[in-house]
Amino acid sequence: MRMRQNPQFDRKNCFVPTSEIIAVEETELNKKQRNIGKWQKMAKPHAFTVYYVKKARNHRWRCSDVTFWCVDEHLCNQWIQALKELLEMQSKPKQLLVYINPYGGKRQGKSIYEQKVAPLFSLASISTDVVITEHANHAKDNLFEVNINKYDGVVCVGGDGMFSEVMHGLIGRMQKDSGIDQNNPKAPLVQCNIRIGIIPAGSTDCICYSTVGISDPVTSALHIIVGDCQPLDVSSVHHNNTFLKYSVSLLGYGFYGDILKDSEKKRWMGPMRYDYSGLKTFLSHHYYEGTISFQPAKHTVGSPQDKDSCRTGCYICKKSEQQLSQQYKECGLKHEEDEEEWKVIKGKFLAINAVNMSCACPRSPKGLSPAAHLADGSADLILVRKCSRFDFLRYLVRHTNQDDQFDFSFVDVYRVKSFQFTSKLSEDNESNVTDIGKKRFGQFCRDHPACCCNIASSTWNCDGETLDSSAIQVRVHCQFVKLFARGIEENSKDEAAYSQSSIEQLL
Numbered sequence: 001m002r003m004r005q006n007p008q009f010d011r012k013n014c015f016v017p018t019s020e021i022i023a024v025e026e027t028e029l030n031k032k033q034r035n036i037g038k039w040q041k042m043a044k045p046h047a048f049t050v051y052y053v054k055k056a057r058n059h060r061w062r063c064s065d066v067t068f069w070c071v072d073e074h075l076c077n078q079w080i081q082a083l084k085e086l087l088e089m090q091s092k093p094k095q096l097l098v099y100i101n102p103y104g105g106k107r108q109g110k111s112i113y114e115q116k117v118a119p120l121f122s123l124a125s126i127s128t129d130v131v132i133t134e135h136a137n138h139a140k141d142n143l144f145e146v147n148i149n150k151y152d153g154v155v156c157v158g159g160d161g162m163f164s165e166v167m168h169g170l171i172g173r174m175q176k177d178s179g180i181d182q183n184n185p186k187a188p189l190v191q192c193n194i195r196i197g198i199i200p201a202g203s204t205d206c207i208c209y210s211t212v213g214i215s216d217p218v219t220s221a222l223h224i225i226v227g228d229c230q231p232l233d234v235s236s237v238h239h240n241n242t243f244l245k246y247s248v249s250l251l252g253y254g255f256y257g258d259i260l261k262d263s264e265k266k267r268w269m270g271p272m273r274y275d276y277s278g279l280k281t282f283l284s285h286h287y288y289e290g291t292i293s294f295q296p297a298k299h300t301v302g303s304p305q306d307k308d309s310c311r312t313g314c315y316i317c318k319k320s321e322q323q324l325s326q327q328y329k330e331c332g333l334k335h336e337e338d339e340e341e342w343k344v345i346k347g348k349f350l351a352i353n354a355v356n357m358s359c360a361c362p363r364s365p366k367g368l369s370p371a372a373h374l375a376d377g378s379a380d381l382i383l384v385r386k387c388s389r390f391d392f393l394r395y396l397v398r399h400t401n402q403d404d405q406f407d408f409s410f411v412d413v414y415r416v417k418s419f420q421f422t423s424k425l426s427e428d429n430e431s432n433v434t435d436i437g438k439k440r441f442g443q444f445c446r447d448h449p450a451c452c453c454n455i456a457s458s459t460w461n462c463d464g465e466t467l468d469s470s471a472i473q474v475r476v477h478c479q480f481v482k483l484f485a486r487g488i489e490e491n492s493k494d495e496a497a498y499s500q501s502s503i504e505q506l507l
């Protein structure tokens with residue numbers, strides 16, 4: 001059997017893991033092809049083509065191909081059969097439900113899907129049911145009605161808002177089917193095993209970037225095709241006994257809440273509104289008084305100040321999940337989270353951020369918490385206390401350089417599995433949470449004397465959407481949803497090798 005590669009790889013040796021084969025097809029040889037070089041000498045050659053993932057720089061994936069030729073038709077068919085059987089054995093999706101937001105980002109969702117993604121799905125023999133959304137919550141409502149068991153995954157084409165909508169639909173559907181009341185903050189929620197794929201086509205594609213390493217529709221489509229699986233922690237957010245939202249990236253009060261609230265009023269400015277509102281919020285330098293109580297995530301084996309980041313096959317995520325399951329097994333139903341230690345901090349904050357992932361994006365490649373993990377059952381709680389404008393700027397600048405952004409006297413960071421927040425304003429009205437806190441948590445840690453400034457409440461930014469209440473209770477659910485992704489791969493020798501010569505002889 002002989003090989004004719006994509007011209008750019010001529011005369012290079014290469015290999016492809018079978019898990020990264022996209023499709024195998026019999027190749028029809030036309031007369032012109034048969035007259036090329038060595039194959040000219042072959043009497044009636046037979047051929048098949050292997051389409052595979054080619055890894056390029058910066059986590060970008062592309063589809064490449066290599067064609068194998070031989071004179072023996074039977075041998076050629078045996079190879080095709082054997083390779084197809086190998087592909088069948090893997091957990092690649094066969095049937096997908098696709099939601100396209102035609103208005104997300106630069107309104108390119110439909111054309112991105114049709115031109116870049118659909119041809120790849122068709123090459124990989126994936127059948128799709130495509131829904132072009134007509135209004136907000138169309139996808140979410142639809143997910144409560146469809147025969148979900150028919151699909152191996154749900155794909156959303158859009159930004160973080162579209163992903164959030166699909167995730168809420170899927171989680172909500174699972175709870176409804178299992179008779180679980182999402183309004184009960186302590187309800188044992190049912191995990192969502194159907195994988196979600198994100199084809200980035202929004203103005204913010206932070207979740208895609210943090211789980212794949214790049215916002216690129218073709219790369220994401222290929223992660224879906226090869227059937228990757230990345231579990232993701234999800235935080236549930238409640239106000240007393242009312243369910244508000246789920247969050248997978250940022251829950252931000254103060255600075256990031258104010259930016260979002262202001263930018264919502266300036267939608268007409270397009271993506272520029274985030275820069276404008278960011279500068280305006282920075283200059284206004286508001287701080288907010290409130291009480292935050294949290295339960296440290298004792299099961300995790302990492303810390304927010306670790307030097308290593310969460311990467312493909314992350315040991316810390318695996319180990320932490322094992323510890324957590326062990327804990328539940330040992331304590332069983334007796335396990336009462338309320339009885340565990342709570343820490344309480346009262347203070348004046350410029351920003352309170354809780355992140356379930358690093359929140360890296362092209363603007364801030366390190367993210368809000370560079371060592372946060374995708375699937376360790378915890379969130380990193382970052383408290384930025386009142387400080388001067390100059391110090392706050394120094395803190396923000398450190399998100400873009402190599403210096404430690406937590407190494408400031410006014411910044412504290414904790415790895416937590418649940419937390420509650422009450423602003424001073426709502427504390428006065430809703431003394432409930434504070435009373436419970438006082439009874440349950442004992443000594444409060446007060447940082448400064450009571451503030452004499454006129455402080456209003458801020459708004460919570462929950463994955464890019466505002467929440468109606470400032471008093472919230474948050475609980476992290478370990479590995480609650482699954483994505484067609486594999487986390488960010490190390491920039492290893494493999495990648496360098498791939499980018500130089502890319503394919504080695506498989507057969």
Ligand SMILES: Nc1ncnc2c1ncn2[C@@H]1O[C@H](COP(=O)(O)OP(=O)(O)OP(=O)(O)O)[C@@H](O)[C@H]1O
Binds near residue numbers: 103
């Ligand atoms: N057909 C539609 N018309 C209007 N809104 C829609 C439609 N389909 C989905 N949406 C809503 O649009 C919101 C934003 O979508 P998406 O995240 O895809 O785009 P985006 O440009 O990144 O958003 P944003 O401008 O909020 O950053 C989602 O919350 C989703 O519920």
